Amino acid sequence: MNKIVVGIPYVSSGSQGRDIEFAIKGWKKHFKEDFRLIVVGDYHPAIDKESVEWIRCPRLNPVEDQYLPALDVVHKMMVLSKHVDLAPDFIWSNDD
Secondary structure: OOOEEEEEEEOHHHOOOOHHHHHHHHHHHHOOOOEEEEEEEOOOOOOOOOOEEEEEOOOOOOOOOOOHHHHHHHHHHHHHHHHOOOOOOEEEOOOO
């Protein structure tokens, strides 16, 4: 059986503190299924290469008259789907 993929988009400039650290610790401590934790976006030292995977994906440039956070989240999900088979079990989370 495949591991459950847990994807977390991360933009460092949008972080209000230690959000990504707490999210990573929370998934590791509380989620009891067999899973792969993958952060998509900016790098953060809390991303421990042994237990958390990281896909570099800079934030999109603004698009006039478009809501950038939503575009960026969809872009990050598409990048994740190109790197990892998301079927059959996939969770898209956030760091807050």
